[in-house]
Amino acid sequence: MLIEGLYTIEDFVTDDNTINATIKIYKEHDVFKGHFPNNPVMPGVCMIQIIKELTEKATEKQLFLSVSSNIKFMAIINPEKNDTLQLTLVLKHEEGIVKVKNTTSFEDTLALKLSATFKIVD
Numbered sequence: 104m105l106i107e108g109l110y111t112i113e114d115f116v117t118d119d120n121t122i123n124a125t126i127k128i129y130k131e132h133d134v135f136k137g138h139f140p141n142n143p144v145m146p147g148v149c150m151i152q153i154i155k156e157l158t159e160k161a162t163e164k165q166l167f168l169s170v171s172s173n174i175k176f177m178a179i180i181n182p183e184k185n186d187t188l189q190l191t192l193v194l195k196h197e198e199g200i201v202k203v204k205n206t207t208s209f210e211d212t213l214a215l216k217l218s219a220t221f222k223i224v225d
Contacts, residue, residue: 105152108132122161122192130182145180150215154205162201166221178214185209199223
């Protein structure tokens, strides 16, 4: 985990090429002290890293983000109000790469949509 202590995986289910994961964000993490003081917001780059780490867990491969597209932040993720996120990742394996389509939500709110391509590095 690149950002140690930011989140824990509460549930992780794979079904064919689909991953459904629930994570719990640690609202006291130092990243929220600077982003932003008294109004914490999950940084987008942290969400992309979490998606990468969940994909690595599912594929048991070390990955490198090579392309990201269609990144849409639909709602602010405030860990003090919404510390539990549901992520769905649909994976497509090709020669030396893994393509991912992700949706991230909390409660009934869609927070993030992302498409990414990761190169397999190991």
